[in-house]
Amino acid sequence: MKLIETDVLVIGAGPAGSSTAKHAALNGANVILLDKKSEIGAPKRCAEGVSKEGLKKLGIKPSCRWVTKELSGVRLVSPNGTDVWMKEDIVKLPEAGYILERKVFDKFMAMDAARAGATIMIKTLARGMRKDFDSYIVSCESMGEDFEIKARIVVGADGPESRVGRWGGLKTAVKPKDMESGIQFEMIGVEMDDPDCIEFYFGSVAPGGYAWIFPKGDDIANVGLGIVSTQTDKSAYEHLLKFVANCPATKNAQPVELNIGGDPVGGMVKTLVSDNIMIVGDAAGHVNPLTGGGIITALEAGKYAGEVAAAAIKEGDYSGERLKEYQDICKEEIGDSFEKYLKTKDYMSSLTDADLDSIAKAFKDTEFENVSTSELVKLLIKVSPKALLKLGKLF
Amino acid sequence: MIVKEWCMYCGECAGVCPRCLIEVREISLIFNEEGCKDCGICVSSCPVNALTKEE
């Protein structure tokens, strides 16, 4: 059987894998980046919201080819329709962002990896792997051909499936209570009060998660929700149909696309490396447990993973001990902050629709100056004695 | 396992399968039925109810 050798093999060309491949290649490693998809980025499994700050920090310049909408505010809606508006002209929104076209964005990130020197293989599925002294041999299949890739370091960037890590002995299986079942229509004919603002809907519309409307320009928007299957008897799809039928903004809207996917919201996986293997992105739990956002953290973690992998290749040391540098950086930069968002999410899930309505009412009467996810939780603690008890020490 | 025609291969089932038995290909799913202990987690987690157990 054909055997290809490389320093670093990245499995999965989502934001995490492409970023890992790019930074490993930039730092001198031989890199292969493979994905089973025939088109990188498609189908999308995402609501496509990112923060401008996040992209800027990573040095990724926004392009009109993949930014569909620049946002200027947020609208939070409680079960009885009480809404809280936060707009940039009045309050500071450090996490304000863009809505992307991820089918294009993901492809652009892979192109960046290729320009940095990585070899890309599309329509190529990784099927399993075995240890071979100080490397892994990964079984692959592409367009009917079986072959193998021998890599000193394998990077599992395979998204919510997170199987590569398990092949390498890491504990990446996601518990059902920690997996957000996401579902979404991209719709036209969406009538939003302000199409420059993203909207979040809380309560029993989406048990264990929330519903969203993310505008993509004109009358187009991603309309979706995430639920936790252990908290409802209905499927995510049934919840979505009900939401779309009842929400005033989507009464006259029609779907042009259906997207589904899992979003691991249980926090960062404890062990991200072992000898000759690293995991990154959704596969490593690099998703904010409260918001479900994982694009920026996938790109960020990919940068750290790529840099550490390339350094390890240069030193000829691919041991778990050497690669642990990556895990330590991730813990400090990403994982630690997730702990408190995880607790907030658990607390939010415990609230009834009536609780949420009264919190929304209190929020409505508050003047905001600076709004970010953590500022919002701080405010929540101020208005809700129950939240103070559960979260007071964390924020 | 019976995979209904409306499966979209999103891979959520593979992520929650505690035994790592589900291979998600671009347009098919392969179950390693031998290792399956019938826990039913994949069935209940599917966002579009596309999985049912064989009777």
Ligand SMILES: Cc1cc2nc3c(=O)[nH]c(=O)nc-3n(C[C@H](O)[C@H](O)[C@H](O)COP(=O)(O)OP(=O)(O)OC[C@H]3O[C@@H](n4cnc5c(N)ncnc54)[C@H](O)[C@@H]3O)c2cc1C
């Ligand atoms: C409904 C929904 C809405 C979301 N909305 C947002 C949002 O608005 N903002 C945000 O920041 N995040 C959002 N997220 C989360 C975000 O989509 C993910 O965190 C992000 O895509 C993670 O990137 P990744 O590279 O880790 O994984 P992915 O983007 O999932 O990429 C993994 C890649 O690996 C490939 N792959 C898997 N297994 C193999 C294999 N064996 N062989 C070859 N290739 C393989 C897949 O084909 C895929 O291309 C949302 C998620 C969902 C489900």
